[in-house]
Amino acid sequence: MPVQLDNILCLLCHMSEHQKMKAAVKHSARGALVAGAGAFVGGLVGGPPGIAIGGAVGGLMGAWMTSGQFKPVPQIIMELPPVQQQKLCDSVYEIVRNLDWTDASQLIMLVMGSATLKQKVAAALINYINQELRAEIQYGD
Template identity: 45%
Template sequence: MKNSVKGGIKTGGCAVVGGLVGGPPGFAVGAAIGGIYSWKTSDDFKPLPQILREMPPAQLDKLLKSVMAILVHLKWETVEGLIDYVMKDIPLKKAIIDELKRRVKTLT
């Protein structure tokens, strides 16, 4: 998450400078240049799906059990229904994201 914020700041900063120098087209050019710069300077960045794929099976099992403990009180029939419910329930979504952060942070 820290590297995503750094990349966003670099990209946003370049977009602002581009906008100041070149007006509306400068925003696009600055954002593109900032995005490329962020990408090239972020060697240690791993997206969440990659972290989950590389997670040891025991840690992945702990993550699954901890998230399922949060969801245990819900009644759902399809994954789409569960996702829709979680996305609309802000405290529930925050609890799941916090648990995911907590489990992933121990690996990095």
């Protein structure tokens, strides 16, 4: 199975690179921590009005810190732990298991040559990124 895993990873990297896919993992916990810290410090310094001001400033800082952190999807795929890579590849393997391929380039050719397969594999990749990684997808530069 390692050869199939590598082939499917190559396919996913090729597809996501071809579509210029980027993803941003949402760090809502970090943003909430900054917002809470801002409210706490504001409360210490300014009392009840300081809580409101500190919370607002902390919330803005938290939102700013967590926005715009997009990474190319091929990079995200290759940085996944092996267990997550396997889970992703298993979902894609269900789509391509009936194809006859010997290496990654042949698998890429077969999938990219079929609009239906391309759409199904892309949907599986997007679904994995959205559901498992809780990430937002962006296309283009």
